[in-house]
Amino acid sequence: MQIGLVTYKSEKVEGYDLHVYYSKSADGQAFPAAKDMQNDVTVFCDAKAIREDPSLVAMSNMGPALRKNKRSNLAFDFVCPTHPDYKTKTLNYIENLSKENIMGVTLNLYHFPDQDYCVCPRCVELWKQSGLNWTQWRAQTVTQFLREAKAKVKGIFAVEIYPDPVLAKERYGLDLEAIAGLVDYFHVPLSSRDYLTNYWTIMLARDFAASLKKPVIVELSAEMPTDEKLEALLKTVAYVSRHKVDAVLLLVHDSENARQVCRFAVQNRDLRDWLEKYDFGEMSRIVDGWAKLY
Numbered sequence: 001m002q003i004g005l006v007t008y009k010s011e012k013v014e015g016y017d018l019h020v021y022y023s024k025s026a027d028g029q030a031f032p033a034a035k036d037m038q039n040d041v042t043v044f045c046d047a048k049a050i051r052e053d054p055s056l057v058a059m060s061n062m063g064p065a066l067r068k069n070k071r072s073n074l075a076f077d078f079v080c081p082t083h084p085d086y087k088t089k090t091l092n093y094i095e096n097l098s099k100e101n102i103m104g105v106t107l108n109l110y111h112f113p114d115q116d117y118c119v120c121p122r123c124v125e126l127w128k129q130s131g132l133n134w135t136q137w138r139a140q141t142v143t144q145f146l147r148e149a150k151a152k153v154k155g156i157f158a159v160e161i162y163p164d165p166v167l168a169k170e171r172y173g174l175d176l177e178a179i180a181g182l183v184d185y186f187h188v189p190l191s192s193r194d195y196l197t198n199y200w201t202i203m204l205a206r207d208f209a210a211s212l213k214k215p216v217i218v219e220l221s222a223e224m225p226t227d228e229k230l231e232a233l234l235k236t237v238a239y240v241s242r243h244k245v246d247a248v249l250l251l252v253h254d255s256e257n258a259r260q261v262c263r264f265a266v267q268n269r270d271l272r273d274w275l276e277k278y279d280f281g282e283m284s285r286i287v288d289g290w291a292k293l294y
């Protein structure tokens with residue numbers, strides 16, 4: 001198993017095999033390409049674009065797909081996935097990234113906000129014209145967008161997925177079978193403020209590793225200020241490493257945060273003994289590698 005980072009800084013950190021850089025984030029900020037890294041693009045969540053043009057927002061019968069609309073439990077503000085100008089702008093951004101010397105592109109939030117979106121007049125018209133049922137049309141819309149995006153990308157093409165192994169198609173339009181045909185791997189974020197309770201993390205990692213038809217990479221949050229939380233995180237990575245997961249990515253604030261995780265593991269004799277005692281060979285190998293650097 002490889003260990004990697006998801007980061008907001010376009011710099012690599014020693015001790016990590018994979019580097020994923022957020023080149024465009026859900027607040028709408030878009031940055032130049034990070035060279036030699038996997039560039040992660042937030043597609044249809046763009047708070048800035050919606051502020052500038054409120055007509056972009058995805059709609060349901062319970063109102064717009066905005067965080068402030070508490071009838072829906074949304075973490076981001078979502079653009080309608082069929083808005084032609086916004087789609088073109090985003091595809092151009094992806095194409096420009098791919099002109100640089102990058103490793104590849106990962107897309108995130110490139111789908112519908114939830115089951116009851118989007119009922120804007122354009123989407124309803126497109127749905128009726130398609131002759132498909134609601135679930136089929138939404139899935140086809142998302143898959144078709146991914147096909148167009150993939151055509152713009154040189155190098156590795158990957159997607160993040162909303163970590164719902166059962167209702168992904170009905171809720172978000174994620175046809176995981178069809179998407180498997182387009183991507184090099186799936187990036188599954190299992191974000192949390194801490195992993196003191198971790199059974200759900202290992203369960204979802206196993207479910208996706210067993211059901212997806214392409215390699216699976218799991219992302220865990222590592223913006224941990226306390227020793228207790230860091231230890232729980234590293235033990236969770238160890239349990240995930242027992243399963244058919246190609247890599248674990250740690251989401252960090254910055255490079256120093258990434259180095260802090262390494263130093264904590266290297267200096268924690270109890271943790272390293274625990275990994276040895278319970279046969280977490282892959283995780284011990286990773287920490288031994290860090291010990292040569294930190």
Ligand SMILES: [Zn+2]
Binds near residue numbers: 118
């Ligand atoms: Zn719409």
